[in-house]
Amino acid sequence: MDLPSGQSSVADHQVVVVGNGMVGHRFVELAADIPGVGVTVFGEEPRGAYDRVHLSEYFAGTSADDLALGTPPEAATVHIGEGVQEIDRDAKTVTTTQGRIVEYDTLVLATGSYPFVPPIEGRDRPHCHPYRTIEDLDGIQASGVGGAVGVVVGGGLLGLEAANALKNMGLATHVVEFAPGLMGTQLDDGGGTMLRGMVKKLGVEVHTGKNTLRIVDGESSRHRMEFADDTALETDLVVFSAGIRPRDELARDAGLEVGERGGIVIDEGCRTSDPNILAIGECALYDGRIFGLVAPGYEMAKVAAAGLAQDDSVAFRGADMSTKLKLLGVDVASIGDAHGRSRGASTYTYIDERERVYKRIVVNKTGKKLLGAVLVGDTADYGMLLQTMRSELTLPKHPDALILPRRDGGGMPAGAVDSLPDEAQICSCHDVSKGAIVAAVCEGATTLGAVRSCTKAATGCGGCAPLVTQVLNAELERQGVEINTDLCEHFPHTRQELYHLVRARGITTFAELIEKHGRGRGCDICKPAAASIFAACWNDHVLRPKHAPLQDTNDHFLANMQKNGTYSIVPRVAGGEITPDKLIALGQVAKKYDLYTKITGGQRIDLFGAQVHELPLIWRELIDAGFETGHAYGKAVRTVKSCVGSTWCRYGVLDSVGMAIHIENRYKGLRAPHKLKFAVSGCTRECAEAQSKDVGVIATEIGWNLYVCGNGGMRPRHADLFATGLDDATLIQLIDRFLMFYVRTADRLQRTSVWMENLEGGLDYLKSVVIDDSLGLAAGLEAEMAHVIDTYKCEWKAAIEDEEKLQRFRTFVNSNRTDDSLVFVRERGQRRPAFADELAVEV
Amino acid sequence: MNASSSANAPCGPEEGETPSLQGPTADMIDWTPVCSLDALIPDVGVRALVGEEQVALFRLSGLGEVFAIDAFDPFSKAPVLSRGIVGDLNGQLVVASPIFKQHFNLETGSCLEDAAMSVRTYQTRVVAGRVEIASGLSRGNGEGR
Ligand SMILES: Cc1cc2nc3c(=O)[nH]c(=O)nc-3n(C[C@H](O)[C@H](O)[C@H](O)COP(=O)(O)OP(=O)(O)OC[C@H]3O[C@@H](n4cnc5c(N)ncnc54)[C@H](O)[C@@H]3O)c2cc1C
Ligand code: SF4
Numbered sequence: 001m002d003l004p005s006g007q008s009s010v011a012d013h014q015v016v017v018v019g020n021g022m023v024g025h026r027f028v029e030l031a032a033d034i035p036g037v038g039v040t041v042f043g044e045e046p047r048g049a050y051d052r053v054h055l056s057e058y059f060a061g062t063s064a065d066d067l068a069l070g071t072p073p074e075a076a077t078v079h080i081g082e083g084v085q086e087i088d089r090d091a092k093t094v095t096t097t098q099g100r101i102v103e104y105d106t107l108v109l110a111t112g113s114y115p116f117v118p119p120i121e122g123r124d125r126p127h128c129h130p131y132r133t134i135e136d137l138d139g140i141q142a143s144g145v146g147g148a149v150g151v152v153v154g155g156g157l158l159g160l161e162a163a164n165a166l167k168n169m170g171l172a173t174h175v176v177e178f179a180p181g182l183m184g185t186q187l188d189d190g191g192g193t194m195l196r197g198m199v200k201k202l203g204v205e206v207h208t209g210k211n212t213l214r215i216v217d218g219e220s221s222r223h224r225m226e227f228a229d230d231t232a233l234e235t236d237l238v239v240f241s242a243g244i245r246p247r248d249e250l251a252r253d254a255g256l257e258v259g260e261r262g263g264i265v266i267d268e269g270c271r272t273s274d275p276n277i278l279a280i281g282e283c284a285l286y287d288g289r290i291f292g293l294v295a296p297g298y299e300m301a302k303v304a305a306a307g308l309a310q311d312d313s314v315a316f317r318g319a320d321m322s323t324k325l326k327l328l329g330v331d332v333a334s335i336g337d338a339h340g341r342s343r344g345a346s347t348y349t350y351i352d353e354r355e356r357v358y359k360r361i362v363v364n365k366t367g368k369k370l371l372g373a374v375l376v377g378d379t380a381d382y383g384m385l386l387q388t389m390r391s392e393l394t395l396p397k398h399p400d401a402l403i404l405p406r407r408d409g410g411g412m413p414a415g416a417v418d419s420l421p422d423e424a425q426i427c428s429c430h431d432v433s434k435g436a437i438v439a440a441v442c443e444g445a446t447t448l449g450a451v452r453s454c455t456k457a458a459t460g461c462g463g464c465a466p467l468v469t470q471v472l473n474a475e476l477e478r479q480g481v482e483i484n485t486d487l488c489e490h491f492p493h494t495r496q497e498l499y500h501l502v503r504a505r506g507i508t509t510f511a512e513l514i515e516k517h518g519r520g521r522g523c524d525i526c527k528p529a530a531a532s533i534f535a536a537c538w539n540d541h542v543l544r545p546k547h548a549p550l551q552d553t554n555d556h557f558l559a560n561m562q563k564n565g566t567y568s569i570v571p572r573v574a575g576g577e578i579t580p581d582k583l584i585a586l587g588q589v590a591k592k593y594d595l596y597t598k599i600t601g602g603q604r605i606d607l608f609g610a611q612v613h614e615l616p617l618i619w620r621e622l623i624d625a626g627f628e629t630g631h632a633y634g635k636a637v638r639t640v641k642s643c644v645g646s647t648w649c650r651y652g653v654l655d656s657v658g659m660a661i662h663i664e665n666r667y668k669g670l671r672a673p674h675k676l677k678f679a680v681s682g683c684t685r686e687c688a689e690a691q692s693k694d695v696g697v698i699a700t701e702i703g704w705n706l707y708v709c710g711n712g713g714m715r716p717r718h719a720d721l722f723a724t725g726l727d728d729a730t731l732i733q734l735i736d737r738f739l740m741f742y743v744r745t746a747d748r749l750q751r752t753s754v755w756m757e758n759l760e761g762g763l764d765y766l767k768s769v770v771i772d773d774s775l776g777l778a779a780g781l782e783a784e785m786a787h788v789i790d791t792y793k794c795e796w797k798a799a800i801e802d803e804e805k806l807q808r809f810r811t812f813v814n815s816n817r818t819d820d821s822l823v824f825v826r827e828r829g830q831r832r833p834a835f836a837d838e839l840a841v842e843v
Numbered sequence: 844m845n846a847s848s849s850a851n852a853p854c855g856p857e858e859g860e861t862p863s864l865q866g867p868t869a870d871m872i873d874w875t876p877v878c879s880l881d882a883l884i885p886d887v888g889v890r891a892l893v894g895e896e897q898v899a900l901f902r903l904s905g906l907g908e909v910f911a912i913d914a915f916d917p918f919s920k921a922p923v924l925s926r927g928i929v930g931d932l933n934g935q936l937v938v939a940s941p942i943f944k945q946h947f948n949l950e951t952g953s954c955l956e957d958a959a960m961s962v963r964t965y966q967t968r969v970v971a972g973r974v975e976i977a978s979g980l981s982r983g984n985g986e987g988r
Contacts, residue, residue, distance in 0.1 A: 489932065489933070490930075511904075520930070520931050521886075521903070521904075521929075521930045521931040521936075522930045522931075523928070523930035523931065523932055523937070523939070524927070524928035524930065524939035524944065524946075526930075527928050527930065528928070548884055548887050549884070549885065549886030549887050549904075549928070549929070550928075551928075552928055552941060553923070553926040553927070553941040554941075556887075556926070557926075561923070561926070561941055561942070563919060563921065563942065564919075564921045565919075565921035565922055565923040565926075565942075808884075808887075810889075811890065812889075812890050812891055812892045812897075813877065813878045813882055813883075813889040813890065813891050813900065814877045814878050814891045814892060815891075815892045817892060819897075819922065821897065821922060836920070
């Protein structure tokens, strides 16, 4: 299969690229722009280049299309599913697996590596897989079906990532490691021990110092693994993740120089021993080292492309293998000389066994320069430490200040980012320097989102987001731009701060709030914000006279004002399930009051065209028919959309309607910074479109999957997978916490998506707070939610039972006349407001 | 549709006289009683029918005065201004239109966002606990309707 290609025939320098992986793809993107160069790519995998770094997300529902790295440039010709078999250096041609012979002027080898599978007897049995390609993951997923136990061979970085995947598949998971510790390449003994404790606590069994001899038929499971110490382990599935080996076979056969333990030898220009052949990425060996990370590979791609363009100013001189990642929910980072092997080095270590934090820094002989670091459990300082090492910054007098907890407020010591030079690389995935970020800020990118979109910083692994934010804020401050987060001219506070003031000080009225914490009379920004805070904190009936002036008209009249000043009414139809009798009642009311009737996208019915004085009359009838308010007028929980699920659908796995009704009834009436939409699908076919909602729930064979922070509308956002395989109680518990944390901390009119994107640490942080309770807030959040649920009242029911409140539903204060200035037109059997050109000209 | 017809009767103070009020003097005005002051919740507007005109009335907390402006929002052309949120912006007393959110000065009727737009304002007074509106006369001139 060939991907769309452009014309390369006019080019006078033909480049052939072997391997369409991450690095090959990056090279093609860069080289295709060089004038006079034609690029032809051969990729052996059955699909275009994809993001291998995020491969494990495939298990969490990210599709192969989502992982794809984008279409190759027009000017390149890409042959997918066609490998290169042979290089003829004399003829300067390559021969492909389809017998095609192609000439090259420059050949680029970007063949990556293959997973090393130790020579264990029985390693070829079914349900034994490596972990490198999408096809491998398909195989693992298939083997997981019907299995109960999974084993990962290899306790390194990738092995732990694979273990996480197996655990999420619901398997009892074991990690078997030959070495005495986990992640031996990156961590020292102390870090490894801490990690091991944390991993075990998460329910993954760790077996170190185990030499697997053979895999044979099992008794209770598919396989039985036998170890050199005469112990054994039964398992249904084995994943090999015991390291990688460079794919240098082509180079070897062609007589290029390769390393003793593999790898195609390259120089600073990424040239192999044949100057017409370059090698980049994981297959290349520079200075005796292989670089198994994507950033050094991208660097090589850049150098190789520059060389083609006759630009010798850039060179590859190795890369440090610092890494930061989250494994099984545990933050781990390793920087530079993590083991302290440099001569004269000394170390500082901080261990907190209660919070499970391990930090160690390695400093040079004089104690003035940082050589390396290990962080387990808390990696917030990763970016700063990495830059301190790379930029060779002089350390403070007491270097332990770098790892000791800063309890008063936290964050890096003030001014730390200022000391970084402009060349300091902040985002290593996309090689964005501090200078580039500062330049972007100067050109008007004043939010993290804007910096992201114009520099690409923090759009790779995202690990540098906190540091990017610090650079951004430091620069804004330097420019004297006041980062004004005030709610409005009346309150020098954010919504979040006001929320805390209200809750902590027990404030219940706007008068008190503005007197103590603001100035002036308030406005249409701060008043509704305060009303929503009071409602969320105290669940006071929103029609209480003291709150009346704070409400915008929709909240004031508990209906949605439309363009001609009339209102629409949306009764709650939980989960979209409605009895025929209720449907008839709705129809009768609509007919009686001549209300325009329309089905909404949230599976309810909207009745339009009511005047203020009609609202209580209509609601009295609706309440008699068993309806409740639908809160369509409020920044509140709106609908929980659902599909019919296991009740009727042949594919349904769980009762999505039942769950939707349960969720809707639980959270109805909850006031929030913005409207909240939910959906529940009965299986992964996702007919309820849960992944476009603030809270989306999808049934799977092993329980509910929870998605958060999606939305439709002007800026649609796909929701993020938050947790998988949940039972009913855990699902509800997580939603409780998630919603309350949002209510507590979001800004006014900030939807969950924007809120999450603005949280420092993003989704991972949110998970740590909500799932792992890293801030110790969970109990409080649940209690607050319980209060809101316990004190729920239908606002319309309360309104029509209260003569005083009914007073306000008058069209005119001094007349019982109705508003006869309204003009309607009948269309398709219903009435609608007249357009301007339909009005009799009468002025 | 109602329209502003007798909006701009020019009744300025007579030459040489010291005006006691800006605009027409109190005894020259036709006052229409509207409702009791208690019917107005502070900072919550109501709509009144004065003749055939729809007027938005506001009583502001801490102020004795009642403010009256045309209820029609010149932007949406809907009678909604009594249903906006009141407050102050840069020291001006304002109401925000609930449709497109422009702010109107309660004392002058001018729109803060668009100097070319404004609404009529009406004089009011409170007599023996009842709110009265000056009918047929306005303090300012509605434009943009
Ligand atoms: C699960 C997993 C997680 C990872 N996580 C991280 C991480 O968090 N951070 C990080 O920096 N790195 C990570 N990596 C490593 C990263 O993916 C690699 O460093 C990167 O993909 C290397 O790119 P490459 O192009 O050199 O090799 P590859 O991406 O492997 O591409 C090589 C391509 O060449 C093809 N090929 C080989 N021989 C031929 C031939 N003869 N003809 C045609 N095609 C051929 C192969 O099929 C392959 O598609 C991870 C890797 C895995 C597997
Ligand atoms: S999501 Fe699944 S269960 Fe629900 S309707 Fe679609 S196919 Fe059926």
